[in-house]
Amino acid sequence: MKQEIVKELLNKGYLIEPELVNIFNNKALDLEKEFVEIILKLKPPKLISKNFFLLNIIKVISLLNKDNELSKETKEKAVDYFSSFIEKKETQDKEKKGEEKGKEEEQKKVRKGVVIVEAYEPKTKKITVEDFVKYFKSRFLLLKNYLQDRELEGLSSIGKISSQRRGISVIGLVYNKRITKNKNILLELEDITGRIPVIVHHDKSIVFEKAKSVVLDEVIAIKGVGSEEIIFANDIIFPDIAAKEKKKASYEHYAAFTADLHVGSDKFLEENFLKFLDWLNSKVGSAAQKELARKVRYLFIVGDIVDGVGVFPRQQDELAIKDVRQQYKKVAQLIGKIRKDIAIIICPGGQHDAVRLIEPQPKLSKEIASGLYELENVIITTNPSVVNIEQSKTFQGFNVLMYHGDSFDYYADSIDMLRLNNAKLRPDMLIHFLLKKRHLAPTYASTPLFPSEQDHLVIKNSPDIFVSGHIHKSAISTYNNILTISCSCWQTKTAYQEKFGHEPDPCKVPLLNLKTGKINVLDFS
Numbered sequence: 001m002k003q004e005i006v007k008e009l010l011n012k013g014y015l016i017e018p019e020l021v022n023i024f025n026n027k028a029l030d031l032e033k034e035f036v037e038i039i040l041k042l043k044p045p046k047l048i049s050k051n052f053f054l055l056n057i058i059k060v061i062s063l064l065n066k067d068n069e070l071s072k073e074t075k076e077k078a079v080d081y082f083s084s085f086i087e088k089k090e091t092q093d094k095e096k097k098g099e100e101k102g103k104e105e106e107q108k109k110v111r112k113g114v115v116i117v118e119a120y121e122p123k124t125k126k127i128t129v130e131d132f133v134k135y136f137k138s139r140f141l142l143l144k145n146y147l148q149d150r151e152l153e154g155l156s157s158i159g160k161i162s163s164q165r166r167g168i169s170v171i172g173l174v175y176n177k178r179i180t181k182n183k184n185i186l187l188e189l190e191d192i193t194g195r196i197p198v199i200v201h202h203d204k205s206i207v208f209e210k211a212k213s214v215v216l217d218e219v220i221a222i223k224g225v226g227s228e229e230i231i232f233a234n235d236i237i238f239p240d241i242a243a244k245e246k247k248k249a250s251y252e253h254y255a256a257f258t259a260d261l262h263v264g265s266d267k268f269l270e271e272n273f274l275k276f277l278d279w280l281n282s283k284v285g286s287a288a289q290k291e292l293a294r295k296v297r298y299l300f301i302v303g304d305i306v307d308g309v310g311v312f313p314r315q316q317d318e319l320a321i322k323d324v325r326q327q328y329k330k331v332a333q334l335i336g337k338i339r340k341d342i343a344i345i346i347c348p349g350g351q352h353d354a355v356r357l358i359e360p361q362p363k364l365s366k367e368i369a370s371g372l373y374e375l376e377n378v379i380i381t382t383n384p385s386v387v388n389i390e391q392s393k394t395f396q397g398f399n400v401l402m403y404h405g406d407s408f409d410y411y412a413d414s415i416d417m418l419r420l421n422n423a424k425l426r427p428d429m430l431i432h433f434l435l436k437k438r439h440l441a442p443t444y445a446s447t448p449l450f451p452s453e454q455d456h457l458v459i460k461n462s463p464d465i466f467v468s469g470h471i472h473k474s475a476i477s478t479y480n481n482i483l484t485i486s487c488s489c490w491q492t493k494t495a496y497q498e499k500f501g502h503e504p505d506p507c508k509v510p511l512l513n514l515k516t517g518k519i520n521v522l523d524f525s
Contacts, residue, residue, distance in 0.1 A: 016047075170221070196230065361404075465484075
């Protein structure tokens, strides 16, 4: 049956979707000519799809019944055959409605004033050299867009620089950096067209200080004098995050921020955490404090939710819960105590959560953390991600950049300015440093990075709030009107923390008034 129908329709200028051809393949039906006429009565598009046919299946059956040239037996066979597709379609529709309902239920969580603006969708594939090329090319092109709007006289691609010495500007990725015998800094810059050395003379104190904070693999602009052989730098420009206008919400709602629960560790401060939960639920405190707690609408938890298993040698000796699934079950029990009108936004992160170590890190799996997914007010996203809160018809909301901060240790140890200022005790300095670079981990060695086609760690848009964890130290400041929050923790000092030079400041919870912008730190120690 199918060959004759397909051939006849082709002769009349129609193409048929392969899935629809399979429906016609029924040897018991003898309907070639009549069926073509019925299809044409449906006024089909030039490409006749299975979906189009199923949408018109009742009309097809009606036309078959009205065809006086068909025998009663042929009609009955045809009607019986095509009626089965109605049942299939109804089943599919029910399944689709079920899926849509499931999505709708999921979206209800988002409608609690929370919208995930940016998150990472992982793709499983074999990594090749070409992936690294695409990754760095993506980074270069994204950051080049922000730099080329600056005042860069004589801006040129590296491959098109003249052999004549003149004033010039270039944008490139830092391929290499070293100190010369004369104590100058030699940078090697690369773009899509080529590579060129750049000398930063130590006598030029301002630009030399900038060059000291340049890191490998970041994208910068150089203004200077030179030719196709070498450039002598007069200035270095970073992509930097532009200053933002401060926002104020319409209502006096509050957002709370925390990280590094480390549930499962024998050093997890459970009693203190329960005090915090009791405060959120207005069970403790003065009348004024209870009223304040009732105004909390959002709670951000930024990574290292559990202590994990096998993260460092002999960790099992420091675990109160030795199974990672049971650790997440415990987290769900704790988080489940929080009242349901608070939207709880969780991103995994760091080395302790049960996700891959390579950044960006995907969502927690439903298999491992099923209890969290069952909580109606919990929204799980990726590390990093951007989440919008408090959006309304009259207010565009606050964009909150969530990043756990595994790259922080690298820069705190390798950049003189950060090391000498003991940035591990002032983690907001690390956040400011990365905002200037407009990248969460510009040096490839700073943390394991996945070479995807697009660099998901570039900070594309200026957030209103940047919240991080990892250092276990509470620190709050602003950078170009961006509120930067380094979260406290709920774990006492471990040998592992001591190894990295972290000095925990546990049980502190920043609380932000979204209407006034005022932020207080609550202490549950």
